[in-house]
Every structure is written in C-alpha cells, then in structure tokens.
Amino acid sequence: MTIRHALEVLDQSGLGLLLLVNEDGQFERTVTDGDLRRLLLQGVALSDKLETMPEIKSIVVTEGTTRREILDLMNHHSINHIPVVNQKGKLVDVLDRKIIDQQILLSTPHMGDSEKGFVEEAFRTNWIAPLGPNVDAFEQELADLVGIKYAAAVSSGTAAIHLALRIVGVGVGDVVFCSTLTFAASANPIVYQGATPVFIDSEDTSWNMSPIALKNAFSWAEKQGKLPKAVIVVNLYGQSADMDALQLICNQYDVPIIEDAAESLGATYKGKASGTFGTLGVYSFNGNKIITTSGGGMLVSDNADHIEKAKFLATQARDPAPHYQHSEIGYNYRLSNILAGVGRGQLKVLTDRVNARRAVFHRYQESLKDIENIKWMPEPDWSYSTHWLTACTIRPKSKINNLDLIKAFMAEMIEVRPVWKPMHLQPVYKDSMYFKHSEKSVSDDLFEYGICLPSGSNLSDLHVDRVVEVIRACV
Numbered sequence: 122m123t124i125r126h127a128l129e130v131l132d133q134s135g136l137g138l139l140l141l142v143n144e145d146g147q148f149e150r151t152v153t154d155g156d157l158r159r160l161l162l163q164g165v166a167l168s169d170k171l172e173t174m175p176e177i178k179s180i181v182v183t184e185g186t187t188r189r190e191i192l193d194l195m196n197h198h199s200i201n202h203i204p205v206v207n208q209k210g211k212l213v214d215v216l217d218r219k220i221i222d223q224q225i226l227l228s229t230p231h232m233g234d235s236e237k238g239f240v241e242e243a244f245r246t247n248w249i250a251p252l253g254p255n256v257d258a259f260e261q262e263l264a265d266l267v268g269i270k271y272a273a274a275v276s277s278g279t280a281a282i283h284l285a286l287r288i289v290g291v292g293v294g295d296v297v298f299c300s301t302l303t304f305a306a307s308a309n310p311i312v313y314q315g316a317t318p319v320f321i322d323s324e325d326t327s328w329n330m331s332p333i334a335l336k337n338a339f340s341w342a343e344k345q346g347k348l349p350k351a352v353i354v355v356n357l358y359g360q361s362a363d364m365d366a367l368q369l370i371c372n373q374y375d376v377p378i379i380e381d382a383a384e385s386l387g388a389t390y391k392g393k394a395s396g397t398f399g400t401l402g403v404y405s406f407n408g409n410k411i412i413t414t415s416g417g418g419m420l421v422s423d424n425a426d427h428i429e430k431a432k433f434l435a436t437q438a439r440d441p442a443p444h445y446q447h448s449e450i451g452y453n454y455r456l457s458n459i460l461a462g463v464g465r466g467q468l469k470v471l472t473d474r475v476n477a478r479r480a481v482f483h484r485y486q487e488s489l490k491d492i493e494n495i496k497w498m499p500e501p502d503w504s505y506s507t508h509w510l511t512a513c514t515i516r517p518k519s520k521i522n523n524l525d526l527i528k529a530f531m532a533e534m535i536e537v538r539p540v541w542k543p544m545h546l547q548p549v550y551k552d553s554m555y556f557k558h559s560e561k562s563v564s565d566d567l568f569e570y571g572i573c574l575p576s577g578s579n580l581s582d583l584h585v586d587r588v589v590e591v592i593r594a595c596v
C-alpha cells in the first residue's frame with residue numbers, strides 16, 4: 122500500500138487509525154494519521170510504500186481482557202483505540218475509549234423536565250432560604266401523593282428519623298427496636314437520643330422485619346419490665362414490610378411505629394402507600410434514592426401536632442416571641458426552598474421512575490431465569506415494590522462467593538453492592554441485643570449471599586445486558 126492510498130483510507134474511515142494486517146489476516150500494527158504526517162515531513166513521497174515506516178510494536182489486547190485493564194492501557198499509553206486479537210494473532214475487533222469508558226453505577230440521579238423551572242422560580246423571587254413556597258408546595262404535593270394529611274420537608278432522611286424519635290419521646294436510657302437489615306442511618310438517631318437500639322431480624326418472605334422476631338423481642342422486654350419507646354420498621358430496597366402483622370404486635374403493647382420508608386417511596390402495601398402506616402413515616406431524597414433533591418427528607422403523619430412539632434424542632438425550636446427565645450433544644454433541619462423545587466419536579470416523574478426500576482428488575486429476572494442459584498428478593502402478594510434496587514442472592518455451586526463476584530464486576534466497571542451489612546454485625550453496635558427470626562439468622566444469610574445490582578431508572582437495556590453477561594460468566 123502506498124502512503125497516498127493509506128491517507129485516502131484514513132480519510133474515509135474517520136477513525137484516525139489504520140489497522141494493518143498481513144495476507145493471512147494476522148494483525149501487524151496500527152498506523153495513525155500522526156505516523157503518516159511524520160513520514161511526509163521526513164521527506165517520504167506519497168507514492169512510496171508504507172513499508173518504509175520504522176517498525177513499532179502496537180499495543181493490542183487479547184479477547185477476555187477486562188474493561189478496567191483496557192482502560193488502564195489506554196490511559197497509560199495515551200491512546201483512544203486498542204485492537205483486539207485472538208489466539209492466532211488475527212484481528213477481531215478494535216475498541217474505542219468512548220465505549221470502553223462507560224461505568225455502570227448502582228443508582229444515579231435522574232432529573233425530569235420541570236425541576237429547573239421550580240428552581241428558577243426560587244431564584245427569580247429570591248426565595249433562597251430554608252422554607253418558602255416550594256417547601257410548602259412540596260410538602261403538600263407529597264402528602265397528597267401518598268395519601269397522608271401532613272408532611273414536613275427536612276434536610277435528610279436521617280434528620281426525619283431523628284425528629285420522629287424526639288416526637289414520640291425517646292430519650293436517655295430508653296430502648297428502641299429497629300430492623301437490623303438496613304443502612305446505619307435507620308439506627309444512628311436512636312443513639313443521638315442517648316437511647317439503646319435492639320435489633321430485629323428479617324423474615325425470608327419480604328427480607329423485612331420478622332413479626333416472629335419482633336414478638337420475641339417484646340416478650341423479652343416485658344420480662345425486663347421495660348418496653349421500647351418506639352419500633353423503627355424499615356422497608357428495604359423499595360418494598361414494604363408486612364405492616365399488618367407488625368402493627369398488630371406493636372398495638373398490643375401500645376408502642377408507636379416509625380416507618381423508615383427512605384427506600385420505598387412509590388411502593389404500596391395492600392394498596393396503601395408505603396410510609397403511611399406508622400405513627401410517623403420517613404422518606405429520603407438522597408442522591409441515590411428513587412427520586413432526589415440531591416439531599417433531603419420528609420417526615421409524614423396524620424397527626425397535625427406531630428408535624429407542627431417537627432417543623433418547630435427543625436427550625437431551632439424558636440418560641441413564638443419577637444426576641445429569640447428557646448425553651449427546648451432544636452435543630453437546623455429544614456429543607457432549602459431551592460432543593461424543594463427540585464423535589465417538586467421529581468415528584469411529577471415518580472411514577473415513571475418506579476416503572477423504569479421495575480422494568481430493570483424484570484429484564485434481569487427474564488435474562489437470568491435459567492440460572493437456578495439466583496434467587497430474587499421475593500415480592501409477596503401484598504407488596505407492590507418499586508425495586509429501588511434489584512436485589513438477589515447468588516449461591517454459586519463453585520467456590521465463588523459474592524466478594525469474588527463484586528471483584529469481577531469492578532473489573533468490568535460495574536458498581537454492585539452486597540446487601541446491607543446487618544446492624545448487629547456492625548462494630549459500632551456489637552454489644553447490642555439482637556432477636557433472630559428462628560434458629561437461623563435470616564439477615565446474616567442475606568448479607569453473606571445477597572447482592573444489589575445496578576438499578577437506576579436511567580439504565581439502558583444495553584447496560585443491563587452488560588451486567589447480565591458478567592453474572593453469566595461468573596455463575
């Protein structure tokens with residue numbers, strides 16, 4: 122091939138790169154437009170043969186090289202394309218950085234069309250404050266959506282849990298029961314209040330709080346002569362807990378439920394919105410949740426006094442006086458009017474987001490249905506789950522455990538996570554009481570084998586298929 126011909130081919134391809142192969146189809150080297158430019162500057166003629174080029178050894182990879190390794194090579198050599206050769210040295214593919222450098226994350230924010238409008242309105246009217254019209258509207262719109270009377274928008278889901286505990290009177294020396302299989306934010310506010318958490322196991326059917334374990338914990342508490350001040354029931358990965366069974370027990374002892382629905386906005390239990398069953402309910406709008414305000418939370422209740430008290434405590438507990446007067450200790454927990462604007466826009470697309478996450482789950486389920494040792498988080502008849510995260514257990518027959526799997530995902534630039542590490546196994550809570558579902562601790566087992574797959578509402582089918590491929594290769 123002449124230099125002229127090579128330049129023509131290069132011009133047509135638009136890749137900025139030629140791949141030279143010999144008569145047998147074996148890969149020889151790459152030629153970039155820079156290589157040709159240098160030849161011309163050195164005085165080589167357009168009619169000269171390409172063979173006059175100095176020899177170089179091009180960077181190639183073989184089939185089966187991980188995405189992470191390929192990207193590292195591209196970065197190390199400052200190149201954007203790498204040819205792939207098979208064992209016989211034949212060219213099979215050429216990889217493009219734009220395609221390789223696509224990370225798949227667990228759950229990312231997904232904005233709609235109207236968030237910016239609400240935020241701009243806040244700027245236009247100079248409502249750059251905690252409180253304001255977006256906050257009021259966000260509270261009302263969320264309350265209407267889930268079918269509850271009152272709501273208080275706050276700076277995080279954690280803040281909402283903390284306020285809930287204050288409102289039901291949890292204080293120093295009290296005991297609070299809490300689901301063990303959850304994020305630390307469910308339990309930490311118990312300790313903020315100087316109270317002691319007692320952790321309750323999950324049941325297999327919903328992965329949420331086991332009524333059997335809860336009953337056992339109450340029997341123990343009764344014998345001690347000290348009932349808990351509250352029970353924090355967590356709705357995991359977009360699915361409600363078995364609220365009827367849990368409420369029956371709590372009502373019997375007259376102990377209020379705080380429903381941690383941080384992960385389950387949009388889900389229902391027997392047709393009623395998750396988060397509306399307890400004395401107080403909590404939602405989160407953290408960046409990874411089903412809808413987000415970048416950071417934020419909501420406390421909801423049918424009790425007007427509770428929500429009024431929450432707003433009071435969340436704004437530094439200022440007594441109604443012209444001067445600054447305080448009879449109680451408060452917090453700075455209210456949501457900004459700007460972020461509430463993001464929340465109002467996100468509420469408009471909540472149903473779309475729920476449908477998209479459910480579709481992601483169904484694609485995983487369908488694509489992997491022939492693999493026996495994958496068990497999906499069950500969705501009982503009474504539950505309509507948002508599948509905020511697609512969660513499953515993988516019990517490989519080979520020696521691969523879920524940490525090996527996670528490594529394999531990392532090599533392919535896919536973010537996955539084990540199921541929450543139960544609170545009773547956390548170093549910080551190692552001395553806490555714990556009540557199991559049966560002889561076996563269900564949550565320990567779920568932690569050992571459970572895994573959460575990328576589940577964002579903005580994942581493409583191609584992304585889901587990439588995840589499926591890695592699972593197939595490992596399992």
Ligand SMILES: *Cc1c(COP(=O)(O)O)cnc(C)c1O
Binds near residue numbers: 277278381404405407
């Ligand atoms: C995210 C989360 C929280 C905390 O919400 P933040 O808004 O991040 O403070 C609490 N509980 C559960 C179960 C969560 O997933």
